[in-house]
Amino acid sequence: MAAGNSFYIATPIFYVNDVPHIGHAYTEVAADVLARWHRQSGDDTWLLTGTDEHGQKILRTAVANDTTPQAWADKLVNESWLPLLDAINISNDDFIRTTDARHETAVKIFLQKLYDDGFIYSGEYEGYYCVGCEEYKQLDDLVESASGDYAGKLVCKIHSIPIEVLNERNYFFRMSDFQQKLLDLYESRPDFIQPESVRNEIMQFVKSGLKDLSISRSSFDWGIKIPWDDDHVVYVWFEALLNYITAIGYGTDNEQFRRRWPAVQLVGKDIARFHAVIWPAMLMAAELEVPKKVFGHGWLLVGGEKMSKSKLTGIAPKQITDTFGVDAFRYYFMSAISFGSDGSFSWEDLSARYHAELANGFGNLASRVIAMINRYFDGAVPAASGYIAADLAIQATVFDATLQADTAIERFAIHEALASIWAVVEALNGYITVQEPWALSKDDTQRERLGTVLYTTAEGLRALAVLLSPVIPESADKLWAALGATGLGALTEQSIPDAGRWGQLLPGSAVQTIAPLFPRIESPEPGVPAAAAAAAAAAAAAAAAVTA
DSSP: OOTTOEEEEEOOOEETTSOOOHHHHHHHHHHHHHHHHHHTTTOEEEEEEEEEOOSHHHHHHHHHTTSOHHHHHHHHIIIIIHHHHHHTTOOOSEEEETTSHHHHHHHHHHHHHHHHTTOEEEEEEEEEEETTTTEEEOGGGEEEOOSGGGTTSEEETTTOSBOEEEEEEEEEEOGGGGHHHHHHHHHHOTTSEESHHHHHHHHHHHHTOOOOEEOEESSOOOSOEETTEEEEEEOHHHHHHTHHHHTTTTTTOHHHHHHHOSOEEEEEGGGHHIIIIIHHHHHHHTTOOOOSEEEEEOOEEETTEEOOTTTTOOOOHHHHHHHHOHHHHHHHHHHSSOBTBOEEOOHHHHHHHIIIIIIIIIIHHHHHHHHHHHHHHTTBOOOOOSOOHHHHHHHHHHHHHHHHHHHHHHTTOHHHHHHHHHHHHHHHHHHHHHHOHHHHTTOGGGHHHHHHHHHHHHHHHHHHHHHHTTTSHHHHHHHHHHTTGGGGOOGGGSOSTTTTSSOOSOTTOBOOOOOOSSOOOSSOOTTSOHHHHHHHHHHHHHHHHHHO
8 A cells, every 4th residue: 555645544433322342343443453563564554542431321211320411421431441452452543422512513614514504404303213223213124023022112123112203393404405416426436334234234225215304403412502592402413423523623624524534433233324325414514524335244143143232142252351352352353254244153163273373373473483583593583595485485475475465454354464474474384384494494504594494484573563463462572572673673564565575674683582472371360251262172172172
């Protein structure tokens, strides 16, 4: 990718009404990997995340917990949502809350402009409303419950709870004015909505006809007041979407806004319609640029169902990180699922991949190479001389992997990028098996050859540390230090597109000892589901048998 560009990526801001699960963490990690990659490619990068804190659901939950909505939101943000970012090592540049004064100020500026320009009007609205989604629903969004407490009632397909019929005098956004403009946008910029499956769904939705959007509520007051009518608050989705520009200075800091906007919007596919239809229409009305891209990734499935707290399929990130570690969490979800498609999570798959790919594949490679340099060259990286075909093949693999991974990241194909990088891990392991440095060490006449073999493996690890830094930052940094590569500067200062250039690790660099980057897990900690414990034990036994 070309260096020096602006890369502003934003996650959706998550609704604070419940604690985060691994579905939320999946989105955060994906955005973080893309942001870290672009930072290390020299781009002017900004990663925004945050929380959505207004709306009827927050108000009702706060009342049920005998507190105020602001106190309830503060509690959840401080006890659950901010700690999540630390727990999975997210390098966000900003965290926006829709209760922030900066957000409220900018929302009112935006609304007033649309009102003054004739894009907002007053009218009557009656429709089906799901408080869980904070969204008006069409009939095809609902289903009649067949059993239980709600038998015979219309319920939301997502939350399986009865909808409400609301009749209010509201303010409306003239979204229907933008139907053709949106279709023209989708046609002129085929990559505006990705992946293709989401693009096709959005186009069909818009072609079927757009109605004007109700954007205010008068039946409750937990929200941002309409600037010209204090009896109304802004519809939670309408003002929440504005976070992507309020966080970077819209209406208050024009220089910062011009520097950052437009953004890449990374969202779950279930909310792609808001981001690819309502949001660009709002921006067009305000005479602002639409986003660079809206990427709607797939769902995490557990037992065939979308990750959900309300359906008891939510898994807390801590359940995984406490046993397998943060880097393994990040690696697994970025490699095991084709980014953009739905993916199934299982404890067995997580444990098997941890042991086969991280512990036995990458971690064991790092430990062996550094141990051999310590043993055969007193801890100093040897010089290479007289490269043969096998060595040159490794160099080509590293070069190709760097190029392929960088190209994959441009397409948001994080899983493909990791597959390209893992080709280096596999090539180095195979190279060591064939070259047998332990045998070369027993023959004084093969001293130079031994040096070339170990330099080749160490330099391959140097490239791996750079390429894997966005995905497994803690482990990559440990490897960087152990290789004695700090003389080249901090790992995060290394250019990813330049990672494949051979010969950067300096001969004579002092390697350090390194603890296993991904220790085998013989018996997971208490509290991990029994399936995870059994899977970890079986995978560890299999890995031990392979290396015995």
